[in-house]
Amino acid sequence: MLTPKFDNLVKELKVLPSVGQKTAQRMALHLLNHKRTQGIQLAEALMIAMNEIKQCQICRGFSDDDICPICANPQRDNQLLCIVETAGDMVAIEQTASFQGRYFVLGGYLSPIDGIGAEQLGIDQLIFQLKRQIDEGNPVKEVILATNNTVEGQTTAFFVSEAIKPYVGQISRIAQGVPMGGELEYLDSMTLGQALQNRGKI
Amino acid sequence: MLTPKFDNLVKELKVLPSVGQKTAQRMALHLLNHKRTQGIQLAEALMIAMNEIKQCQICRGFSDDDICPICANPQRDNQLLCIVETAGDMVAIEQTASFQGRYFVLGGYLSPIDGIGAEQLGIDQLIFQLKRQIDEGNPVKEVILATNNTVEGQTTAFFVSEAIKPYVGQISRIAQGVPMGGELEYLDSMTLGQALQNRGKI
Structure with a gap:
């Protein structure tokens, strides 16, 4: 719409979840207008994360090193x-x-x-x-x-x-039942059924 | 929360408009889990856009070159x-x-x-x-x-x-008046006042 480099940025931003054309445009304009330095920092953080974050060899979660901070924590x-x-x-x-x-x-x-x-x-x-x-x-x-x-x-x-x-x-x-703030009247019957079945003694 | 590189990515993603902690986390996890290549492409597009998009010397809009495609278009x-x-x-x-x-x-x-x-x-x-x-x-x-x-x-x-x-x-x-789909009953009185004042002959 504006220039090839702008259009390309908008296209790539759409890879983010729930970001469509309009939101991607707004993001691109926001960064270009006011946040160029932070935009560059974001690009660097993305590049590092995508290239360097690997699987923890113990828990298979994300990790910067072979073993993640949680598995390494005594x-x-x-x-x-x-x-x-x-x-x-x-x-x-x-x-x-x-x-x-x-x-x-x-x-x-x-x-x-x-x-x-x-x-x-x-x-x-x-x-x-x-x-x-x-x-x-x-x-x-x-x-x-x-x-x-x-x-x-x-x-x-x-x-x-x-x-x-x-x-x-x-x-x-983990327990299956009524979530915090859940009102029985509005709860789906599957959840309510599970909550009854899994009732606990008090 | 997970690892320093992940946390840094989440922090930097929050520079995007209307992206808070939860959304940034969801974006980071989405990219890491499923879209690493596209994440790298996004980083590259961002880096290029932030560093290379400049102001068109004629219209002051965004441009890849000294003159933007619109100004250059005969x-x-x-x-x-x-x-x-x-x-x-x-x-x-x-x-x-x-x-x-x-x-x-x-x-x-x-x-x-x-x-x-x-x-x-x-x-x-x-x-x-x-x-x-x-x-x-x-x-x-x-x-x-x-x-x-x-x-x-x-x-x-x-x-x-x-x-x-x-x-x-x-x-x-540009005209100021009732927007497309606007119902007079629900329109703010400033807009309605302007629309009356700027009425046109038919």
């Missing part, structure tokens, strides 16, 4: 392991500041039709680590399955739990 | 000039595909309190160009003042029109 309880679908789920749990164990990132959910099975989810690697901790006399006492509360997430949780059963003390699943 | 009517506040306004008008003249970008609105006066808005440069076109026997026949319909935009339009009056045939202002 303060974290390595007898408590939380299994999540994505690194984004790991970020979400970290932000609750209510989990002090370590993680394992499956990198997706079980989906044989898409060719995603045990190998893609790193189940062998997970079992290898669980076994090694047993050998080291430091077995994982509890695994928390924190996959999504979707059909795929539930299936994945069941599949993982079957696979790791011999190697861990206890396997648990 | 098909455009250079006896019709549209004056806008920002390059973004220029993009918006171009997208209507209903203007075939050329532009002049003020780069803001008149605001003496912020030190933005005739010099900052390029009025001298504008008058110089108008004069040169007169000398070349190719005077500008009509100037359209397309500044925003705000107090500042109106003041700026008045100021510019006073300054260029001696050098152009006709000065006009």
Whole structure:
């Protein structure tokens, strides 16, 4: 619309999630008008992140080095392991500041039709680590399955739990029920049904 | 939250307009998980745009070269000039595909309190160009003042029109009235008042 370099920037900005033509234009104009220095810093941060962020060799989350800061942190309880679908789920749990164990990132959910099975989810690697901790006399006492509360997430949780059963003390699943602020009248019946089924004693 | 390089990317993404912590995280995770190549392309496009896009020496819009594609296009009517506040306004008008003249970008609105006066808005440069076109026997026949319909935009339009009056045939202002789809019942009274005042014969 304006110039080839501008149009190219707009085109590339559209790779960002929920950014369409109008938003991309607004972003490009904002940076060009007022934030050139920060635009360059953003380009540098992007380049470094895209090229250098790799998979942690232990938890398969994102990491700058071979081992991520969480796995490398001796303060974290390595007898408590939380299994999540994505690194984004790991970020979400970290932000609750209510989990002090370590993680394992499956990198997706079980989906044989898409060719995603045990190998893609790193189940062998997970079992290898669980076994090694047993050998080291430091077995994982509890695994928390924190996959999504979707059909795929539930299936994945069941599949993982079957696979790791011999190697861990206890396997648990994050609670499924009424979310904070949820009003029963407006809740979908699936959630309400789960909440009734999973009721706890008080 | 995850790793320094990830956190830095999130921080830098927040320079984008209406992108806060949550959206920036979602963008970073999306790129890292699925779009590394496109992320690198975005970084490159950003770097090029931020470093190389300059001001067109004629219209003061954005340009890859000294003269922008619109000013350099011999098909455009250079006896019709549209004056806008920002390059973004220029993009918006171009997208209507209903203007075939050329532009002049003020780069803001008149605001003496912020030190933005005739010099900052390029009025001298504008008058110089108008004069040169007169000398070349190719005077500008009509100037359209397309500044925003705000107090500042109106003041700026008045100021510019006073300054260029001696050098152009006709000065006009884009119409102010009821927008497309506007229902009178829900329109603010300022707009409705302007629409009544600016009523046209049919």
